[in-house]
Amino acid sequence: MPCGQSDSGAARARYVLGVDVGSTVVKCHVYDRAAAVRGSSSRKVESLYPRPGWVELDPEVLWSQFIAVIKETVQAAGLHMRQIAGLGISTQRGTFITWHKYTGKPFHNFISWQDLRSAELVNSWNKSLLLKVIHVIFTVLHFLTGSDRYLAPSFLTFSTHQTSMKLSWVFKNIHEAEEAAKKNNCCFGTVDTWLLYRLTKGSVYATDYSNASSTGIFEPFTKCWSPTLCNLLSIPMSIYPPVKDTSFNFGSTDSEIFGVPIPIMAVVADQQSAMFGECCFHPGDVKLTVGTGGFWNVNTGEHLFASRGSLYPLIGWKIGEEVVYLTEGSISDIGTAIKWAQDIELFTNVDETAEMAKSVADSQGVFFIPGLQVSGDDPYLCASFVGLNPSTNRNHLVRAILESVAFRNKLLYDIIVKKVNIPLRTIRADGGVSNNSFVMQMTSDLINKKIEKPANVDMSSLGAAFLAGLASGFWTDKKQLKKLRRIEAVFEPQKDSEEYRPAMDAWLQAMKHSPHW
Numbered sequence: 001m002p003c004g005q006s007d008s009g010a011a012r013a014r015y016v017l018g019v020d021v022g023s024t025v026v027k028c029h030v031y032d033r034a035a036a037v038r039g040s041s042s043r044k045v046e047s048l049y050p051r052p053g054w055v056e057l058d059p060e061v062l063w064s065q066f067i068a069v070i071k072e073t074v075q076a077a078g079l080h081m082r083q084i085a086g087l088g089i090s091t092q093r094g095t096f097i098t099w100h101k102y103t104g105k106p107f108h109n110f111i112s113w114q115d116l117r118s119a120e121l122v123n124s125w126n127k128s129l130l131l132k133v134i135h136v137i138f139t140v141l142h143f144l145t146g147s148d149r150y151l152a153p154s155f156l157t158f159s160t161h162q163t164s165m166k167l168s169w170v171f172k173n174i175h176e177a178e179e180a181a182k183k184n185n186c187c188f189g190t191v192d193t194w195l196l197y198r199l200t201k202g203s204v205y206a207t208d209y210s211n212a213s214s215t216g217i218f219e220p221f222t223k224c225w226s227p228t229l230c231n232l233l234s235i236p237m238s239i240y241p242p243v244k245d246t247s248f249n250f251g252s253t254d255s256e257i258f259g260v261p262i263p264i265m266a267v268v269a270d271q272q273s274a275m276f277g278e279c280c281f282h283p284g285d286v287k288l289t290v291g292t293g294g295f296w297n298v299n300t301g302e303h304l305f306a307s308r309g310s311l312y313p314l315i316g317w318k319i320g321e322e323v324v325y326l327t328e329g330s331i332s333d334i335g336t337a338i339k340w341a342q343d344i345e346l347f348t349n350v351d352e353t354a355e356m357a358k359s360v361a362d363s364q365g366v367f368f369i370p371g372l373q374v375s376g377d378d379p380y381l382c383a384s385f386v387g388l389n390p391s392t393n394r395n396h397l398v399r400a401i402l403e404s405v406a407f408r409n410k411l412l413y414d415i416i417v418k419k420v421n422i423p424l425r426t427i428r429a430d431g432g433v434s435n436n437s438f439v440m441q442m443t444s445d446l447i448n449k450k451i452e453k454p455a456n457v458d459m460s461s462l463g464a465a466f467l468a469g470l471a472s473g474f475w476t477d478k479k480q481l482k483k484l485r486r487i488e489a490v491f492e493p494q495k496d497s498e499e500y501r502p503a504m505d506a507w508l509q510a511m512k513h514s515p516h517w
Contacts, residue, residue, distance in 0.1 A: 013085035015077070016474050017070060017262075018465030020090040020270060020458065021045075021062070021191050023114070023292045024335070028069040029461045030077045030084070033474070035484040037456065039077025041069040048109065053116035056109035059097055062191070063198055067257065081258045086265035088468030090273035090460040091191035093214035094163050098170060098177050098239065099194075101185045104202055107177040110191065111166050118165035122158045125165070130232075131156065148306040149221040153228075161330075162216035163190075168233040181236040188239040190215065192267040199253045199264060208246045209323070210272040213315040218243070220304055220313050220325070246272075246317040247467040266467035270460040271295045272316045274430050275326065277463030278454065279482045284425040286416075288451070289459070290405065290439065291431030294331035296412050298420050299324060310412070311419055317467065327420050329412045333370055334405050334433055337383060341401055346394045354438040357399040362503065366392055367510045368400040370408065386510040405433065406442035407507050410497075413447045428452045430459035437489075444491040446500055455486040 015038060019028045027042040043065040048056040074081055094113030099106040111117070125131055138153040158165050167188065171178050180186040189197065193207045212218040212225070217235070219226045225240045244250065246268050252261035268276070275287045275297050283301035288294070297316075304313050304325045316324040338350060347353055365387040385400065417424065429451050433439055444451045456462065469475040 013083060013472075013474070015079060015083050016085050016265075016465045016469045016472070017073065017087045018090065018461035018463070018468070019066065019070060019087070020273070020460040020464065021066060021092060021195070022270060022460070023047075023092050023112070026062070026065045026069050027458055027461055028073040029458060029465070030073050030079065031462070031465045031469075035462065035465075035481075039073045039075075039079070041072035041076060043069055047112065047114075051117075053119065055112035055115040057095065057112060059106050059110055059194065062110065063195075066195060070258070081260045081262060084262050085474045086263045086468040086472035087253070088266035088268070088273075088464030088466070089192055089195060089264065090268050090270045090464035091195070091211065093190065093211065093269045093271065094161060094216075096163050096167065096188060096190050096215070097194055098167075098174075098180075098186055098188050100180055101187050104197070107174050107180070107186075108170065110194075111170070113161055113163075115166060116160050118169045119160050121165050121169060122160055125158050134232075148304065164216050164229060164233055164235070167217070167235055171235060181239055184238045186236070186239045187241070189241060192269075193241050196250055196264065196267060199257065200251050201254045204251045204264075205241050206244045206250060206267075207241045208244055208248070208267045208269075209315040209318040210246050210269040211267065212243045213313075214269045214272075220315050223315070223323075245319055247319045247471040249471060263472060265469075265471035266464055268317065268464055268467055269314075271297055271328065272314065272326065273461075273463030273467070274459035275299070275316055275463065276466055277459035277461070278428040278430060279478070279485050280426075280428060281324075281478050281482070282425065284422045286424055286427040287459075288409070288427055288429045288434075288443075289431040290334055290409075290429060290433035290436075292333075292335040294334045294405065294409065294412075294431075294433075296329045296409075296416060298327045298416060298422065298424065300327050300420065300422055301325065303422075305420060309419065310415060319467075319470070327416070329416060331370075331405075331408045331412060333383070334408075335431075337368070337370060337401055337404075338433065341398065346397055350432075351435075353398050353402060354436050356395045357402045357438040360393075360395045360399055363387075363400040363403060364392060364396045365389070365506070366396045366400045367507045368397075368404040369510055370404055386513075399438075402436065402439050403442065403503065404507065405439050406446055407504050409443045410446040410504070413449075424449075426450075426452060428454065430454060430457045432457065437491075440489075440491045441494065442500075445493050445495040446497050446504075448493050448497055450493070451491045452487050453489045453491070455488040 015030050029037045030039045097110045190211050192211050196204045213220050247266050250264040255261045278287050280287045285299045287297045305327045311329045314326045316326040367386045369384045
């Protein structure tokens with residue numbers, strides 16, 4: 001008899017699954033009650049590039065990878081599916097698909113959050129007279145009412161990362177989707193919604209507040225899909241899924257998929273999930289994810305800060321009556337740049353990079369200029385090295401790339417300190433690049449703050465598991481979760497940030513010369 005089949009239901013369900021569908025990897029971990037990883041599996045996400053600037057994912061391939069990592073993880077742990085108390089799903093944000101309500105057939109591949117097909121549309125809208133008029137109207141409304149609800153639209157700008165413009169592109173360019181929408185037969189979904197739909201064989205069509213708020217189409221103040229924005233961009237309101245709590249019983253997987261039904265107890269956007277996994281439960285708690293991109297998230301509690309420059313408000317999670325808001329700032333192409341450096345053989349193993357950077361006193365005047373920068377969103381901007389000379393070697397190049405990550409962290413941190421009116425508490429780091437001691441130490445020095453790094457940096461998986469565990473009664477409350485945290489390293493400031501000023505000033509100067517290249 002398979003392990004666990006003779007036990008009672010309560011005794012059998014001794015583990016919880018956390019799956020993270022990221023931009024580069026689908027990972028699954030199975031956790032016990034001590035939040036220790038008992039088994040894991042991962043599969044590489046294969047992006048498609050059908051045209052320059054376009055980034056897509058094949059939904060059937062992603063589905064197969066998702067199912068495979070769950071089965072492999074449970075098998076690697078020596079467990080039976082009956083022993084799983086619940087499944088939590090964390091997903092990359094802003095990547096979406098549309099499909100026919102009755103046939104389930106997609107109208108196109110997943111369009112990635114990294115996709116640039118809407119760049120011309122974005123530029124056209126941002127320069128439009130209509131957007132200027134909207135700014136004036138909402139500036140007046142904000143002045144008259146004092147409500148922050150009107151502040152964000154008063155300086156609304158579009159970006160290629162937002163779902164809204166790409167969705168507008170779909171209805172302008174994909175006739176089948178447009179026709180289905182006219183007949184109320186078109187479904188829109190981010191990755192979580194599509195997976196829920198497939199896992200339940202079409203019986204559950206939903207998303208959660210964290211994923212919805214990350215699309216740029218969902219109004220965090222009213223907690224509704226934005227009719228104003230949809231009317232502006234000619235997107236039909238009928239396409240959106242119902243929005244549920246983050247930690248919630250979404251139903252069970254169809255028993256044919258895993259042999260037994262598994263309760264789906266949480267769906268959550270990846271950065272919000274990492275925030276929950278880091279136990280950043282209090283206002284002022286800060287989470288720094290350094291992975292494919294860089295994300296600074298500040299817990300602002302019950303207070304929703306309107307967008308200010310490069311910071312924007314999000315719903316962190318909703319559990320029952322509790323709604324937690326975040327302010328987020330992002331940095332593009334961190335892990336991407338490091339992966340590129342590996343592909344061109346600047347180094348063999350990413351673990352070497354910290355020691356390579358430390359092996360030289362400085363970058364010898366070489367600076368790495370990233371593509372998309374902290375303060376702007378020019379989708380056409382290219383990355384570049386500045387200051388190359390005959391004595392430049394690969395150690396200098398690697399150091400220049402890593403320094404650019406720390407410099408950008410510093411820029412974004414300073415914006416947060418200036419614009420978020422909440423005293424910042426603990427800073428907790430996660431993501432693959434948080435394993436790089438050079439980047440973490442330099443960031444700590446530059447911001448003059450202690451940074452904690454957990455033993456397991458796959459925080460998005462853990463956060464999804466925590467949320468699923470709370471919904472299923474596997475864990476009792478957040479107080480219990482905080483006791484399960486394991487810190488592997490603490491980076492304390494070791495140098496005065498002024499020591500970095502000449503290098504950072506030179507890097508900023510190089511950045512000023514790079515736009516439009």
